Amino acid sequence: MACVRALRSSEAEIKLVDRRNFHLFQPLLYQVATGGLSPANIAAPLRSIFKKQKNVQVLMAGVDGFDMAKRSVVLDDKSELPFDYLVLATGSTHHYFGRDADWEPLAPGLKTIEDATEIRRRLLTAFEAAEETDDPAMRAALLTIVIVGGGPTGVELAGSICELSRHTMKNEFRAIDPSSARIVLIENSKMVLDRYHGSLSEAAARDLKMLGVELWNETRLMEIRPDHVIVSHAGESKRLDTYTVLWAAGVKASSLGKKLADSIGPTVQLDRGGRVAVDSQCAVAGYSNVFVVGDLAAFSLADGTTLPGVAPVAMQQGAYLGNLIAKTVKGSRPTSPFKYWDKGNMATIGRSRAIVESGKWRMTGQLAWLAWLFIHILYLARFENRMLVLFQWSWSYITRNRTARLITGKTKVITGKTKETL
Amino acid sequence: MACVRALRSSEAEIKLVDRRNFHLFQPLLYQVATGGLSPANIAAPLRSIFKKQKNVQVLMAGVDGFDMAKRSVVLDDKSELPFDYLVLATGSTHHYFGRDADWEPLAPGLKTIEDATEIRRRLLTAFEAAEETDDPAMRAALLTIVIVGGGPTGVELAGSICELSRHTMKNEFRAIDPSSARIVLIENSKMVLDRYHGSLSEAAARDLKMLGVELWNETRLMEIRPDHVIVSHAGESKRLDTYTVLWAAGVKASSLGKKLADSIGPTVQLDRGGRVAVDSQCAVAGYSNVFVVGDLAAFSLADGTTLPGVAPVAMQQGAYLGNLIAKTVKGSRPTSPFKYWDKGNMATIGRSRAIVESGKWRMTGQLAWLAWLFIHILYLARFENRMLVLFQWSWSYITRNRTARLITGKTKVITGKTKETL
Numbered sequence: 001m002a003c004v005r006a007l008r009s010s011e012a013e014i015k016l017v018d019r020r021n022f023h024l025f026q027p028l029l030y031q032v033a034t035g036g037l038s039p040a041n042i043a044a045p046l047r048s049i050f051k052k053q054k055n056v057q058v059l060m061a062g063v064d065g066f067d068m069a070k071r072s073v074v075l076d077d078k079s080e081l082p083f084d085y086l087v088l089a090t091g092s093t094h095h096y097f098g099r100d101a102d103w104e105p106l107a108p109g110l111k112t113i114e115d116a117t118e119i120r121r122r123l124l125t126a127f128e129a130a131e132e133t134d135d136p137a138m139r140a141a142l143l144t145i146v147i148v149g150g151g152p153t154g155v156e157l158a159g160s161i162c163e164l165s166r167h168t169m170k171n172e173f174r175a176i177d178p179s180s181a182r183i184v185l186i187e188n189s190k191m192v193l194d195r196y197h198g199s200l201s202e203a204a205a206r207d208l209k210m211l212g213v214e215l216w217n218e219t220r221l222m223e224i225r226p227d228h229v230i231v232s233h234a235g236e237s238k239r240l241d242t243y244t245v246l247w248a249a250g251v252k253a254s255s256l257g258k259k260l261a262d263s264i265g266p267t268v269q270l271d272r273g274g275r276v277a278v279d280s281q282c283a284v285a286g287y288s289n290v291f292v293v294g295d296l297a298a299f300s301l302a303d304g305t306t307l308p309g310v311a312p313v314a315m316q317q318g319a320y321l322g323n324l325i326a327k328t329v330k331g332s333r334p335t336s337p338f339k340y341w342d343k344g345n346m347a348t349i350g351r352s353r354a355i356v357e358s359g360k361w362r363m364t365g366q367l368a369w370l371a372w373l374f375i376h377i378l379y380l381a382r383f384e385n386r387m388l389v390l391f392q393w394s395w396s397y398i399t400r401n402r403t404a405r406l407i408t409g410k411t412k413v414i415t416g417k418t419k420e421t422l
Numbered sequence: 423m424a425c426v427r428a429l430r431s432s433e434a435e436i437k438l439v440d441r442r443n444f445h446l447f448q449p450l451l452y453q454v455a456t457g458g459l460s461p462a463n464i465a466a467p468l469r470s471i472f473k474k475q476k477n478v479q480v481l482m483a484g485v486d487g488f489d490m491a492k493r494s495v496v497l498d499d500k501s502e503l504p505f506d507y508l509v510l511a512t513g514s515t516h517h518y519f520g521r522d523a524d525w526e527p528l529a530p531g532l533k534t535i536e537d538a539t540e541i542r543r544r545l546l547t548a549f550e551a552a553e554e555t556d557d558p559a560m561r562a563a564l565l566t567i568v569i570v571g572g573g574p575t576g577v578e579l580a581g582s583i584c585e586l587s588r589h590t591m592k593n594e595f596r597a598i599d600p601s602s603a604r605i606v607l608i609e610n611s612k613m614v615l616d617r618y619h620g621s622l623s624e625a626a627a628r629d630l631k632m633l634g635v636e637l638w639n640e641t642r643l644m645e646i647r648p649d650h651v652i653v654s655h656a657g658e659s660k661r662l663d664t665y666t667v668l669w670a671a672g673v674k675a676s677s678l679g680k681k682l683a684d685s686i687g688p689t690v691q692l693d694r695g696g697r698v699a700v701d702s703q704c705a706v707a708g709y710s711n712v713f714v715v716g717d718l719a720a721f722s723l724a725d726g727t728t729l730p731g732v733a734p735v736a737m738q739q740g741a742y743l744g745n746l747i748a749k750t751v752k753g754s755r756p757t758s759p760f761k762y763w764d765k766g767n768m769a770t771i772g773r774s775r776a777i778v779e780s781g782k783w784r785m786t787g788q789l790a791w792l793a794w795l796f797i798h799i800l801y802l803a804r805f806e807n808r809m810l811v812l813f814q815w816s817w818s819y820i821t822r823n824r825t826a827r828l829i830t831g832k833t834k835v836i837t838g839k840t841k842e843t844l
Contacts, residue, residue, distance in 0.1 A: 020829065021546060021550060021827070021829045022827070022828050022829075038460035038461065038462045038463065038826075039460065039828060039830065040460045040825055040826035040827075043828055044825060045594075045825070045827045045828070047591070047594035047595070048594060048823060048825070048827070051593050051594050057596040057597070058553075058594075059553070059554060060547075060550040060553075060554075060829070061554065077554070079554075113828065113830050114831065117830075124443060128443060128482040131481070131482075132481060132482075132483065132499070169469070171473050171474070172469035172470060172480075175479070382825060384814070384817050384821075384823070384825050387813060387817075388810060388813065388814070391809060391813065392806070392810070399806075401470060401806070403462055403466060403467070403470070403804060405443070405444070405467045405470070406444050406461060406465055406467070407442065407443045407444075407482070408536060408539075409536065
């Protein structure tokens with residue numbers, strides 16, 4: 001989208017191909033998963049966004065592969081879309097450390113709207129089933145929610161689920177006390193949010209504990225089963241009964257990276273996570289007109305590291321490429337390389353609690369939370385969505401209610417023998 | 423819900439059993455189907471609604487049947503819920519005139535949130551597929567939307583789909599003109615909204631035509647296939663190519679009516695539509711403590727007709743029964759029969775157009791539309807939803823945009839050979 005926008009005054013004819021008909025603002029997806037917002041509040045139809053930009057045609061289609069000899073993209077209906085310039089920005093997906101087939105059905109991740117409504121369904125159904133069962137052991141297992149991965153998504157999910165069970169659901173049940181739910185956050189490393197400065201990670205850990213989250217640091221997930229998980233901590237293995245496991249751990253690059261590499265040949269390098277190596281202009285080796293950006297690109301820095309898979313990198317790369325292509329079309333290709341301007345990072349932990357880091361400047365607490373709120377409202381596409389989110393946040397700040405707590409969809413939920421038909 | 427509310431000060435211990443965890447305001451479901459509102463805007467979690475009413479326990483469960491000897495309801499996990507009083511209010515579902523198995527997958531109806539998002543998905547996908555195809559015949563078929571049934575739901579759907587294609591989607595496509603879409607409303611009788619006064623039906627028909635809806639009155643649907651429908655008008659049969667057929671025709675009573683009749687025996691009568699005959703106190707023959715209300719009940723009037731299957735009947739019956747049970751529990755069962763107070767009917771046709779009928783008083787046009795708007799906002803559960811809907815309506819009134827136009831879900835959509843994998 002940033003690339004298309006930067007091409008707005010160009011003579012270039014743009015085809016924006018996406019499997020979905022909308023842009024999704026992923027950073028707020030956890031709020032859909034916990035019933036605070038509706039999917040449409042954080043999504044905007046692509047056609048509506050680019051309605052006025054006449055040089056772009058939006059096509060809702062999947063991509064099967066590439067034909068580099070013909071310079072074309074092969075769509076999923078086998079039709080071909082020829083190109084002069086190709087920008088690939090298909091991001092990343094979940095990665096279950098080689099256990100995708102077994103673990104994915106048991107521990108949904110949080111990348112799409114369907115993921116979010118599925119997580120919402122499982123979470124809420126667990127509480128419903130707990131209200132109904134007479135078996136104390138099953139009730140305890142139903143009221144145990146395990147989140148795997150202590151990065152921003154895991155932390156935000158854990159924080160919201162605590163708010164949900166401690167405050168939103170208060171007085172809503174008759175047989176159970178929802179605030180007795182155990183929210184367990186499993187993290188492999190020593191700390192949650194371990195990419196932040198130590199003082200911020202500590203603040204986040206403190207806040208999470210205050211909310212009621214159990215932090216299991218230095219803990220490795222060994223196994224996920226329908227009714228329990230096995231973890232390992234300090235060489236000891238431990239079983240935890242649960243019917244709700246949420247995945248916020250590994251990601252891997254979209255499979256189109258490999259398809260691009262296959263169609264070009266061995267000059268294109270993929271890293272361990274499946275990301276495509278690009279040069280300083282985000283171009284693929286040997287092709288000055290084929291670019292990869294965002295989570296799918298491995299953009300190397302002078303110190304040997306690569307740029308992180310975060311939204312600002314993708315957006316800045318997109319805008320950079322839009323300008324580069326616009327100028328190239330006009331006849332003079334710029335030689336300047338892409339430079340990432342790191343404005344900082346932020347994560348929220350719960351009501352009035354967040355951490356913000358920008359260069360050497362760090363902030364925690366209420367002010368950080370307000371900054372988080374402001375920035376997230378700002379980055380939402382469309383004015384209407386900003387207003388709807390702002391209203392819902394204000395309202396749930398006052399009432400602690402979350403109205404989007406709907407159990408929808410027809411997929412089977414695994415919550416113990418008696419509840420398999422739910 | 424009306425019954426539970428009326429029991430708020432009673433000593434009765436109430437179990438509210440529902441398959442879903444939320445109350446759905448069905449009259450606005452067509453706005454979810456056409457991308458104007460989000461599901462959560464017209465739904466409210468039952469637990470949240472009855473949070474403060476301590477004598478009610480909400481149970482999310484399906485009902486398998488009844489054991490009248492034991493006076494208990496058998497839930498879908500085979501557990502039994504004993505009762506002193508039973509109020510059955512499970513409403514109605516779609517009815518495809520004996521063609522359920524063939525037609526239901528091809529022509530979704532509009533009763534649940536999943537129905538609404540499925541219709542939204544099919545509608546929007548048809549326009550997306552039309553933008554991509556090069557075949558003019560297929561494009562025309564993709565841009566033909568057929569709605570079966572000219573009652574309030576059919577009329578409201580047709581009106582909104584016209585607005586969507588004529589206004590909301592304007593300038594959003596590059597290869598097609600969405601306003602060229604044909605919206606065909608098929609109605610068996612002489613007129614749409616034929617239960618209203620003739621002058622109102624005529625006003626509605628005029629408004630629909632002005633919006634661009636093709637009214638095919640006195641037309642019978644003979645066949646639905648994946649890529650066309652066959653209709654019959656004045657003895658002649660006609661084929662219409664389309665990939666999008668929406669069902670707004672027949673309804674039949676929930677299957678629990680039959681289950682109740684089976685468990686009681688032949689004293690309980692079911693009418694042709696599967697509705698349970700009830701006496702003047704909404705009780706089932708032979709059981710003064712078993713009641714059926716709403717769409718599932720056949721409540722006979724002095725003139726031999728039965729009360730219509732509309733929301734006000736159900737709500738008034740619920741409130742009546744709540745009072746009756748409260749008094750009976752206290753020791754004195756009232757003898758007064760249920761009396762329906764018909765406040766009137768209303769239907770909206772599109773932007774600034776509606777019809778309202780109350781006794782001999784009739785209204786059309788902008789004022790009727792404002793009345794419709796006001797009443798529908800008022801009947802929404804929860805303040806938050808009222809505000810969210812009001813804001814979205816105002817915004818889309820000004821901008822003609824509809825932001826909830828998301829294609830979600832994974833079910834296969836039938837839109838021609840090239841699009842089967844969508």
